Amino acid sequence: MINVIITDSNNSSKELLYSYVNNIEGVENVFCYNDLNSIDCDIKNIDIVIFDVSSKTVLETMVIVDELKNKYKNLNFIATSYEINSELVSKVLKQNVCEFILKPVIPNILAGTIKKITDNKKDLPKKKAKTICVFSNKGGSGKTSTAVNMAYEIASQTNEKVCLLDLSFNFGDIATCLDVEPKHTVLSVTKKLEHSDIDLAYTLCEKYRDTSLYVLSFQDDTGLNTKFVTPDLITKLINSLKNIFDYIVIDTLSVIDEASVSIFSTSDLIVLIGMLNLVSIRNCQKCLELFENMGISQSRVKLVLNRYIENSEIKPDDVKETTGVDIFQKIPNNYLTLIDAINLGHAVSEINPHSNIAKAYQNLAREIVNVDYMNLEDLKQYNHGIFNLLRRMGE
Ligand SMILES: Nc1ncnc2c1ncn2[C@@H]1O[C@H](COP(=O)(O)OP(=O)(O)OP(=O)(O)O)[C@@H](O)[C@H]1O
Ligand SMILES: [Mg+2]
Missing domain, CATH: 3.40.50.300 (P-loop containing nucleotide triphosphate hydrolases)
Structure with missing residues (x-):
């Protein structure tokens, strides 16, 4: 059971992502917002946040991602962007907390990235006394x-x-x-x-x-x-x-x-x-x-x-x-x-x-x-x- 948040300021891109994510096996709930600041569902139950980023917004976006990551240790992030300039990508990947997908998003790539995240989670050694x-x-x-x-x-x-x-x-x-x-x-x-x-x-x-x-x-x-x-x-x-x-x-x-x-x-x-x-x-x-x-x-x-x-x-x-x-x-x-x-x-x-x-x-x-x-x-x-x-x- 995977719960996902999508944030994207562009409505059509948000709707498209919603339809892709909703069709992925194991995904239970998908919540959509315009940006990371406006999330108002219970993040404790969320597994993955997909967000949009550009060169202009990368710094402030990554500050919010950092804060969320510190607060909710199990949260995973997927950054999406139309730009692939190396500076933006390296800023996104630097914190080692994000996957990066180039827009327009290809459904198979998105599904593969979500599967990779959930498989990694399964592999985490759980304490079992x-x-x-x-x-x-x-x-x-x-x-x-x-x-x-x-x-x-x-x-x-x-x-x-x-x-x-x-x-x-x-x-x-x-x-x-x-x-x-x-x-x-x-x-x-x-x-x-x-x-x-x-x-x-x-x-x-x-x-x-x-x-x-x-x-x-x-x-x-x-x-x-x-x-x-x-x-x-x-x-x-x-x-x-x-x-x-x-x-x-x-x-x-x-x-x-x-x-x-x-x-x-x-x-x-x-x-x-x-x-x-x-x-x-x-x-x-x-x-x-x-x-x-x-x-x-x-x-x-x-x-x-x-x-x-x-x-x-x-x-x-x-x-x-x-x-x-x-x-x-x-x-x-x-x-x-x-x-x-x-x-x-x-x-x-x-x-x-x-x-x-x-x-x-x-x-x-x-x-x-x-x-x-x-x-x-x-x-x-x-x-x-x-x-x-x-x-x-x-x-
Ligand atoms: N290896 C041992 N040598 C000497 N005395 C022992 C030893 N093990 C237990 N005893 C003594 O036997 C008594 C019963 O021990 P203990 O309370 O551990 O048993 P128990 O199986 O938990 O008892 P209960 O069924 O009442 O819960 C205690 O007085 C304890 O000090
Ligand atoms: Mg006893």
Whole structure:
């Protein structure tokens, strides 16, 4: 969908341009004015401005073009003129913002120029955050601790913008762990997102100290308000954050429902947390089966063993044999170091960077950053029978 403004002081040339532009595939709206000063439509929604220029008017015209370009970064300009003297053309092209077409305009040339502009736009690298959710279908297995510390490590290793998104609705655990003050409630955020667009989400996040980590958690994550958090809203929230951040790490609830399915399907990776005990391993196994039935490819699920103890009776190899997947990382059992960091409102690495648990979080983040995101298998067709399956598995 392309929206175009044509400005030309000559009526017949303006009408001719209008008929050409209107016939170009993908063009949605065309607005015509006599000159750049008299534009009065909403320029925010415009992609291309075609304007007329001559040697006499080139200086003042280019000042206006410059101003518009500075104000509306995505605006593209096509200058048209009957003159082809090199001085005029070089003034127009100098700012590197304009295409130039000699009049009388040939329809194919105009269409080709518009296509070139729109193709270039498509090629612009858009920020699409790599999104990692941390999940376990067993409460208390270490989702929040892993999400917080992994997000912190990704930010400090890459210096890229990382969003730690608290969708665990657990009375603000994440905010407590990092000692940030959430300013918004689930209700206010969801209301704002319903009525506005993309960039808003950024203003809702709290920057974590002097890092590139941002936290989005909520003031009153009680059951009372989570009923407003529909799967659609979750998808909208995550997708809007994806346009701004390089990474998103999501802390989740230990339930599989429509809301968590919407988190899985918008995530590149699911870090599945398990522990070396029979109950946890059996839960991981169920979870992996469920993911498979949902069409989530195994390459997108990374099994992390938390609270790992070397001489435990159950070995990582047993887990691999039972679940059929490799262990991605092991986080050692180190309650005292972790709880110290939590009580001080810091990531473990900030308090005790050489502890075994800090090193494990650092390694986990490194491995997560090194995943080949471009070649992850897509989510296959989402399986709508999943909730029946879930019920059967619970029986
Ligand atoms: N590697 C670890 N070593 C020692 N203790 C840990 C480790 N990871 C987590 N814990 C402890 O286990 C408890 C639960 O951890 P955490 O809150 O991260 O789990 P959770 O999965 O987010 O829980 P919930 O389901 O309630 O949200 C906490 O007391 C935490 O300090
Ligand atoms: Mg938690």
